[in-house]
Amino acid sequence: MKHILIATLILGLTFTNIFGQNEIDLNCFTIIVGKNASIDGSVFIAHNEDNPGINNFVDLHKVPGIKHKDGERQIFKNGKDSIDEVTETCAYFWITGSHYLEEQYLNEWGLAITSNSARSKVENGNGNIDHNLRRLLAERARTAREAVKLAGSFIEKYGYASSGRAYSIADPKEAWVFEAVNGKHWIARRVPDDEVVIIPNYYVIDSINLSDTLNFLSSPNIIEYAVSNNWYDPKTDKAFNFRLAYARKNRLDAVFNIARKWVILNMLSEKQYNLYDYFPFSFKPKQKVRIQNLMDAMQNHYENTEFGNRLSYKYRWPHFDKNTMVPDDSSDICNIDNDYCCITQLRDWLPAEIGNVMWIAPRYPCVQPFIPWYYGITKISPDYEKANYADALRNYNNKERDYKTMYPDHACWIFDEFAKKVDSNYRKEIKPIREWKNRFQTEIFNEINKKEKDIIKIYQSEYDKALQILTDLTNGFAEKVLLETKDKIKK
DSSP states (O other), X not given: OHHHHHHXXXXXXXXXXXXXXXXXXXXXXXXXXXXXGBSSSOEEEEEEEEOOSSOOOEEEEEEOOOBOOTTOEEEOTTSSOEEEOOSBOOOEEEEEESSSSOOEEEETTOOEEEEEEOOBSOSOOOOOBOTHHHHHHHHHOSSHHHHHHHHHHHHHHHOEEEEEEEEEEEOSSOEEEEEEEEETEEEEEEOOTTOEEEEOSSOOOOBOOTTOTTTEEXXXXXXXXXXXXXXXXXXXXXXXXXXXXXXXXXXXXXXXHHHXXXXXXXXXXSSOOOTTSOOOSOBOBSSOBOHHHHHHHHTXXXXXXXXXXXGGGGGTOSSOOGGGOSSOGGGSSSOTTEEEEEEEEEOTTSOHHHHEEEEEEESOTTXXXXXXXXXXXXXXXXXXOXXXXXXXXXXXXXXXXXXXXXXXXXXXXXXXXXXXXXXXTXXXXXXXXXXXXXXXXXXXXXXXXXXXXXXXXXXXXXXHHHHHHHHHHHHXXXXXXXXXXXXXXXX
């Protein structure tokens, strides 16, 4: 039966590549870990940001709090709608890129936000707000719960512009999944502190209990709207299930979604699942999750599974070119469309500047070490930040530019070139590169374990000095990774 199932999945992937390309163009992957599910009490959001196309630009910024005058407004992407700016925004660390999809945030309070495409059944909800939602939350909210409520209020007022999206929203104490529907409907569910959530590119919130407002929040008529559209019949159907009612069926049935969730679910969960099983919203991990477990998960190509021996390896590399007419790369967690992987670590027992870190692996997480970008850094290496934050904000709704020509010496192009080199002869290249990556990662862990204790002590009495050490430490790692990557391209 397993062999038949794998063969069916492979065939399904092939047909997906040939006939369903438009359904897989937006392909991200996220794991959320509650504080009591991690080894040290961290809340984690691990996210692979995937976007198709060439020359995807990834720029990093540290944006200070910005004061606004009365009457200033933030304009939405459609150019028609806008919202009053707040008197002063929160400061935040910002990952941005050449499209509207790569954006990821960590603000001064430890509020972290990222998202995955998820398509709904709504065809024309007349929504207006889109990528601005992430920025508005980062600028205005101090906690995940506050961010969820704000997001809901914005969607109810302005409507959500795209088909749907699954947001991961966390602070150092708790995490939420917030799922938006085209138009004015949304739902949010708190991640149990001792559990893990896996999000491919479909809605994951299933059963709900709207009377339990500590763990569930939603727009007022979330069930009634489904009933009015014949997506749910309270007389004949079982208990209301949001994902079954609202998700586009070809997203729920898509093998590129099912397989990715299945392989990591079985990697982290005590209970083992078959591909055709119903996957839970959240689950208890078989052991407390370490950041190294998440790094392993985000570089996964179905290794050590029957599916890992699929057709892809006949072509020497697991990151497919979409023109090869073979099973599509988007079935892999680490795939050709990866812009970067970011594991956001939130630690409530440390000052925000030290305790909140964005671990970023440029381009492919299977070949690049994760660089720890501490929130408290005061400067980002110019190799990783070419547009200053003010310019990036001015062009917030105008990102479709030729960044390769504008910033030809950005670090992101080096990591892109290295990824192509690896893929040109993956079987030969991957073993020594993986050894280098693991050795480098171990050096980073050893170094921060030594220095964090000293930085915490210094922070109490010499705040500026502590932040300078964090800045030097982070940028030192970033520059060393870049330099050694350049050397490997030349070999």
